Structures are given as structure tokens and as C-alpha cells.
Amino acid sequence: EAGVAQSPRYKIIEKRQSVAFWCNPISGHATLYWYQQILGQGPKLLIQFQNNGVVDDSQLPKDRFSAERLKGVDSTLKIQPAKLEDSAVYLCASSTLGRRGQFFGPGTRLTVL
């Protein structure tokens, strides 16, 4: 089966600019996650979707970050405006009920200058 797809793979922007990331989960996976991974740390959950509903967005900085999964399949994560501390890898993962573990995409490496 095809894995989790993400684009772009790399993005360089200046602070205060906006950026969007796209994720297409494994076919049939109802649950989709967005993580932020800063160098040297573990992934930090930003938001979790079950189909097109939000399960957990408690760690999403809602003043600048937004995410949607309108049709319950692919998802976008947006940052507006970006700050220097947003430089990180943004990982998308998906999972399905009854199947253990999350399956991660290759990530988008964001550099904010």
C-alpha cells in the first residue's frame, strides 16, 4: 500500500510570511495527525483528526496555526504569520482503528529566516 504523502518536502520562508503543508494519509485511515518535531526532540502533537472532526488540538497555537480536513481524507496545515521558532519538521501521520501504531510521512522541513 502507498504510504503517507506530504508536500512540499522543504520550505524556506521569512518570518511573518505564511506557509501551508499538505498531507494525504494511507487510504482507509480515518485518523490523521500533525506533529511538529524540533531538532533533538520527539514529535509533538499539534492536532488529531478522526475523519473530518478534531479530536485533540490542545497544543496547536491557534493564533497562528490552523488545520483542516474537510472531506475526511487529505489535510492542510497552515502557519500565518510564521515566527523563527516555527523552524522544525512537520510530520503527518495516519492510523486506523484496530491497527496498532501510527504511520508517518516523510515530513516537511520548514526554515524560517
Next chain:
Amino acid sequence: GQQVMQIPQYQHVQEGEDFTTYCNSSTTLSNIQWYKQRPGGHPVFLIQLVKSGEVKKQKRLTFQFGEAKKNSSLHITATQTTDVGTYFCAGESGYSTLTFGKGTMLLVSP
């Protein structure tokens, strides 16, 4: 909120030596998962432990879940250069979604 601590942060071994990483949670977990992330790569799911005292093996890897369901360990016997990477534990409880530790970076010299 829930915290997951891992030690050591880093370990450098000679090929053939054993390696162990330990994971501790501030709360009782419903399950614990282990992931491996190669340099420049993304986390890859290894295993999930659910039962108190559970022990599972995958070839040279042995995973344990503590009796109190608050700690776990991963032991690699006779490391190989292909074992290089960062190993993350991630815990889930009834009150929180999956929380990752900071990981243990393993370097294996031939």
C-alpha cells in the same frame, strides 16, 4: 499534562555490544509504543505494548512494559550498524493522546 521521559539521551556502542533505553511516564499508560527514526528519516512504528508486565521480542529487540504500566524498556542484543538511529517511546493514556519522549540516539561503530 502527561510527560514521558527517556534515558539515556545518547549512547555510542561498538558493534556487537548490547544497548538498552528506558522510558518512564508520569501517569499510568493504557499502552506504550516504540518508534525508530533513522537520521534524516521519519519515525517508523516498531511495536505496541498493552498488558502489564508484557514482554515482546522482534529478532534482536526485546520490549518490556512495566507491571505498573508506567515504564518500559527496549533492549537490543548484539547491535549492528543498521541499528543506528533514534528510538522513541510514546505513551497513551485514557486522558491523553500519544505523547512522545525525547528519544535515545544510538550510534554504532563497526
